[in-house]
Amino acid sequence: MALSGVHKDRELRVHENLDELSTDLADYIAELSEASVKERGVFAIALSGGSLISLMGKLCEAPYNKTVDWIKWYIFWADERVVAKNHADSNYKLAKDSLFSKVPVVPSHVHSINDSVSAEEAADEYEFVIRQLVKSRVISVSDTSDCPKFDLIVLGMGSDGHVASLFPNHSVLEETDEWVTFITDSPKPPPERITFTLPVINSASNVVLVVTGDSKADAVHLALDDAGTDCPLVPARMVQPTIGKLMWFLDKPAASKLDASEFSK
C-alpha cells in the first residue's frame, strides 16, 4: 500500500495499483460481512454501479468465494438507473454479471428496483421494500434517527464528485424526508435514476468510497482537502456518517492532488 492513514477525520487507503486495491477491498468487505453475520446473523449491503464493481471482483475468487457467508447477504442498490434489468446501463445487471452470478447468494435476498414503472414509483416502491426489511430487522435502524442502518454502503464517485445519483448542485442533495428518491434529469446518462438520500447514506454502519484514476483527482481533492469556501461543494464531501465508519480506497492517480501534509498515520 502506498499510504494508509487518517486524512482529517476520514480513513484513507492509497494503493500502488488496482490489483492491490482490489485485494484490500475484498479483505475489508469480507471482514465486515463476517462481523455483521456474527453480530446480527445477516449482512445488509448496498452497492452503486460503475468502476467499483469490477474492483470488487476478487470477492468472487478464492478464498472469499468459499469463506464469505453468501447466503446471509441481503443486497440492495444505493442508486440505480431506471432501465430494464438486462440493459447495459443497469447497475443490477453489472453486479449480477460480474459478482452475484458467481457466488451462492440467495436470489430472494437480491433487492433490485422495479424497472417497469416510473422513476418516482420505483423510488417509492424501493423505499417501501426497505421499510419492510427494517421492520423484520434484516436492516437495522439508525441509533440517532429513523433511517435504515445498512451494514455497508459501497459508493463510487464520478469525476464531478457525484456519489450514488446525488449530483453537484442538484436539489436531491437537500432531500431529508425520503429514504429513496428519484431524478429524471441526471447530467450523466441515463437521465432517470433512483438514489438513496444523504441521510440514509450517512446512517450506515460503514461506508466505503472506491475511487480510481487521475480523472477523479480534482474531485478527490475537493472532497477531502480544505479547498476554501469559494470552491464547489462536491457531493462526496457530504458523505459523513453520523456514527458509522467511512473508508476511502484510492489508487495513486486518484490521490495525486491530495494535500499529503494532512495525513496522520
Ligand SMILES: O=C1O[C@H](COP(=O)(O)O)[C@@H](O)[C@H](O)[C@H]1O
Ligand atoms: O453514474 C454512476 O456513476 C458513479 C461513478 O461511476 P464510475 O464508473 O466513474 O466509477 C457510480 O458510482 C454510480 O453508481 C453510477 O450510477
